[in-house]
Amino acid sequence: xxxxxxxxxxxxxxxxxxxxxxxxxxxxxxxxxxxxxxxxxxxxxxxxxxxxxxxxxxxxxxxxxxxxxxxxxxxxxxxxxxxxxxxx
Numbered sequence: 001x002x003x004x005x006x007x008x009x010x011x012x013x014x015x016x017x018x019x020x021x022x023x024x025x026x027x028x029x030x031x032x033x034x035x036x037x038x039x040x041x042x043x044x045x046x047x048x049x050x051x052x053x054x055x056x057x058x059x060x061x062x063x064x065x066x067x068x069x070x071x072x073x074x075x076x077x078x079x080x081x082x083x084x085x086x087x088x
Contacts, residue, residue, distance in 0.1 A: 004033040008060040010048050012039045020057035 009024050011017035021036055028034050037044045039056050048058070051065050054073025059066040080086070 003031070005029075005031055006060075006062055007032050007034045009034065009036045010039055010044070010053055010056050010058045010060070011036055012056045014056070017057040020059065024059060 007024060007028065009017075009021050011021060024034055037047070039045055039048060051058075051060055053060075053065060053069065055069075058069040058072075060069075
């Protein structure tokens with residue numbers, strides 16, 4: 001059997017993304033196939049949206065958004081709670 005685990009790293013080329021790519025590559029085993037996807041490309045951004053990715057870097061393992069990458073991203077409620085749009 002020659003099955004591979006598919007690992008997709010969604011990146012925008014920033015230092016945090018590069019750090020994540022390095023980490024993923026260091027943890028990958030011989031049966032892991034790591035692909036880095038550039039979020040600046042429209043087709044990659046569309047694929048990320050299908051996975052529910054809201055921020056980068058994000059990692060998808062075998063078609064599932066990794067738990068560490070879920071629920072992140074900018075949200076209006078969180079920004080308002082932090083004071084955005086609230087007069088001083």
